[in-house]
Amino acid sequence: xxxxxxxxxxxLGEHCKTELGKQMAAELRLHTHIDYxxxxxxxxxxxKQLTLLQEHFPNDFxxxxxxxxxxxxxxxxxxxxxxxxxxRKLAESMHSITRFFGDDRKEQYPALHEVIKDTYYxxxxxxxxxxxxxxxxxxxxxxxxxxxxxxxxxxxxRMELRKVFERILQKLQKLNYLADxxxxxxNGRRVVAIYAENKRMVKGIIxxxxxxxxxxxxxxxxxxxxxxxxQSLEREESREVYRILRQLTSQLSQYSGLLNTYHDVLGxxxxxxxxxxxxxxxxxxxxxxxxxxxxHLEKAYHPLLxxxxxxxxxxxxxxxxTLDKDNHILVISGPNAGGKTVTxxxxxxxxxMLQAGLLVPVHPSSQLGIFKQLMxxxxxxxxxxxxxxxxxxxxxxxxxxMENANGKTLFFIDELGSGSDPNLGGAFAEVIMEELxxxxxxxxxxxxxxxxxxxxxxxKGIINGAMGFDEQTLLPMYKLMIGKPxxxxxxxxxxxxxxxxxxxxxxxxxxxxxxxxxxxxxxxxEQDLQKVETKEKDLQKLVKENExxxxxxxxxxxxxxxxxxxxxxxxQNKIKEDDLQYLKDMERKLKQIVVEWxxxxxxxxxxxxxxxxxxxxxxxxxxxxxxxxxxxxxDKFQEVGGAAQIGDQVxxxxxxxxxxxxxxxxxRAIVQxxxxxxxxxxxxxxxxxxxxxx
Numbered sequence: 001x002x003x004x005x006x007x008x009x010x011x012l013g014e015h016c017k018t019e020l021g022k023q024m025a026a027e028l029r030l031h032t033h034i035d036y037x038x039x040x041x042x043x044x045x046x047x048k049q050l051t052l053l054q055e056h057f058p059n060d061f062x063x064x065x066x067x068x069x070x071x072x073x074x075x076x077x078x079x080x081x082x083x084x085x086x087x088r089k090l091a092e093s094m095h096s097i098t099r100f101f102g103d104d105r106k107e108q109y110p111a112l113h114e115v116i117k118d119t120y121y122x123x124x125x126x127x128x129x130x131x132x133x134x135x136x137x138x139x140x141x142x143x144x145x146x147x148x149x150x151x152x153x154x155x156x157x158r159m160e161l162r163k164v165f166e167r168i169l170q171k172l173q174k175l176n177y178l179a180d181x182x183x184x185x186x187n188g189r190r191v192v193a194i195y196a197e198n199k200r201m202v203k204g205i206i207x208x209x210x211x212x213x214x215x216x217x218x219x220x221x222x223x224x225x226x227x228x229x230x231q232s233l234e235r236e237e238s239r240e241v242y243r244i245l246r247q248l249t250s251q252l253s254q255y256s257g258l259l260n261t262y263h264d265v266l267g268x269x270x271x272x273x274x275x276x277x278x279x280x281x282x283x284x285x286x287x288x289x290x291x292x293x294x295x296h297l298e299k300a301y302h303p304l305l306x307x308x309x310x311x312x313x314x315x316x317x318x319x320x321x322t323l324d325k326d327n328h329i330l331v332i333s334g335p336n337a338g339g340k341t342v343t344x345x346x347x348x349x350x351x352x353m354l355q356a357g358l359l360v361p362v363h364p365s366s367q368l369g370i371f372k373q374l375m376x377x378x379x380x381x382x383x384x385x386x387x388x389x390x391x392x393x394x395x396x397x398x399x400x401x402m403e404n405a406n407g408k409t410l411f412f413i414d415e416l417g418s419g420s421d422p423n424l425g426g427a428f429a430e431v432i433m434e435e436l437x438x439x440x441x442x443x444x445x446x447x448x449x450x451x452x453x454x455x456x457x458x459x460k461g462i463i464n465g466a467m468g469f470d471e472q473t474l475l476p477m478y479k480l481m482i483g484k485p486x487x488x489x490x491x492x493x494x495x496x497x498x499x500x501x502x503x504x505x506x507x508x509x510x511x512x513x514x515x516x517x518x519x520x521x522x523x524x525x526e527q528d529l530q531k532v533e534t535k536e537k538d539l540q541k542l543v544k545e546n547e548x549x550x551x552x553x554x555x556x557x558x559x560x561x562x563x564x565x566x567x568x569x570x571x572q573n574k575i576k577e578d579d580l581q582y583l584k585d586m587e588r589k590l591k592q593i594v595v596e597w598x599x600x601x602x603x604x605x606x607x608x609x610x611x612x613x614x615x616x617x618x619x620x621x622x623x624x625x626x627x628x629x630x631x632x633x634x635d636k637f638q639e640v641g642g643a644a645q646i647g648d649q650v651x652x653x654x655x656x657x658x659x660x661x662x663x664x665x666x667x668r669a670i671v672q673x674x675x676x677x678x679x680x681x682x683x684x685x686x687x688x689x690x691x692x693x694x
Contacts, residue, residue, distance in 0.1 A: 020267025040357025284359030
């Protein structure tokens, strides 16, 4: 009740359609076995996935059949036709569900399939009902030979009666005796409506009159025997129908246990569907379950607050909390209305929902363990019945906590030590905290006591947390900061609301100096931390921008590399195309040389042909050698151009060698190649210079 788990149950019940589903929501209990919790969460998660994928799960019918199923268990009871049809619908629903889990859905949704793994669909149930009843629940004519015979006789007698009545009506109409040309039924017998003044003129039995007394309803003598026969046959028909339905009920009673199972299965699937719907309403997810005691919440929202704020278009601030074996008790401090209690209730309600098998509004990467005990103390628990004060009741609960807590306990205490003298209450609160820490219990405590804030950094397992508060606007930030205690902002708030400075000064004098200085330091530390967090956010933005630019650069570099590769491949392909063309020309020319060789008769003619072949074959090799020499020289030297002067480095074009020009003789030149001078044409020289390596 203190964590408002009952409100979650009400919301869950509103999504249920069946009586069993609503009952399961109302009786929702916590479980301490991790396998049960895991299965319950997995079922809700799978149904949620079904809904998101818009897959239809066949549990459409709302079947609350407790009465019908109870009758099956009573010997001699008889189901009416419409009741039997409801049982048929129940069996058909089960058939649809078993068909749904055909193909690969059994592996795709194993937790949902777990519900029906120990049952089966019995087609004999629908077959028995279909033999006897039609689609609207009426007993068929051929349900038994006797019924078939009775209904055939009934049909004939009614046809005969209709013909007789038609003759009587025509006769009475001609005599102007009829008050109404339509026939009527009274007491199950066919009668005619005639004017009251003519009732003595027609032989028959009077069955009644109209309210005005002007019309008399009369059964003519000619139809009395036929009406008697029809009534007799109708009684026989009723007896036979009753016998058939009693026999059908007896046959169906053999499957009473199976039908009850079907009914439970539909109720369970309705309950699972409700859990999935509730999860969709409050952004519930399936967190990671761990076998040991742990609370690691990421982006956790208070379920009810989230729904309320969403309805009113208000934001909800998520909370991140981690409690583990090293830091298992969190002390939350800060100003009133800053969100301490909401944070405590968020963790508590999420844990309750989880252990009840409900998906919770947290990030799926959250990790939660299963606790054997959940202890809660929130608000004023004063007991008038036992004449206990608020603080007495508080201490009584704390006594229970300390005596029963262990490493599998998760406790929540709001305003530990409140209701007593600050010094004495703070001392007891410190003792309680130390004792719970020794028991290795997990928990969250909210407080204003400075001594508890201080001890959190001294006692192993206890950590501080503070609710953020904007001192400038005097508005809470509803943001939990782990690792530091929070200020109560008592004097800051007093200054901001305009309380006279002299009153504030007097109050400060009354407060212990150390106490005041500590609160002031906490105040300043919190504001400094907020500034650091703002700068950290700006830095993170810059880092993200840098990452973005780096990614863009890498993409551009990658594109450039690909472009170079493509260019190189194109060049390779061009070279291969040139080689192919050269080989084709070579083949053609060699064929021509062979022809000329065959035609040549003299030796000098054949020598001429051989010389052509030699030139053809070795020109390509010479060209390749020259290209290699060009590449070697071009890698080291670059052409400058201009007229060659004595002292210049020059390249001899004919042999691709580089030397120094030492003499010019008219149109020829002397080039020093190493230690050897060479005489070449001046026009065969190009001025070059060595490349500078960058």
